[in-house]
Amino acid sequence: MIKVLFFAQLADQAEKDFQMLEFSTGMTPRSLVEHLAKTLPKQLIDELQSGATMLSVNQVFAAWDQPLSEGDEVAFLPPFSGG
Known part of the structure; x- marks a missing residue:
């Protein structure tokens, strides 16, 4: 299984925090x-595919073409900025 996490407005659009x-x-x-x-x-899918959404695999920022493994945790993060 792969755990998919959604944060902030992405979770609102998915109507769940994880799947x-x-x-x-x-x-x-x-x-x-x-999938x-x-x-x-x-x-939500359009936003995920827009290029502005960041993603991490096992809490490390990752590329969209990175191979996944059984048990991985994939998180989708909306654009954010610091200040």
Whole structure:
């Protein structure tokens, strides 16, 4: 299984903070979003695919094409800034 976490407005749009998904060989964050598109609102999927959303795998910022492994935790984070 892969645990998918949503934060801030992404969680609001998903109407949940996390979702568990079956792992499949060759899965990447990009293909994970394609899988999520089957059950989540189009507006959320569009935001995830916009390029502005950051993602982490096991609490480390990651690339969209990074291979995932069984048991990984993938988090989607909306754009943010410091000050």
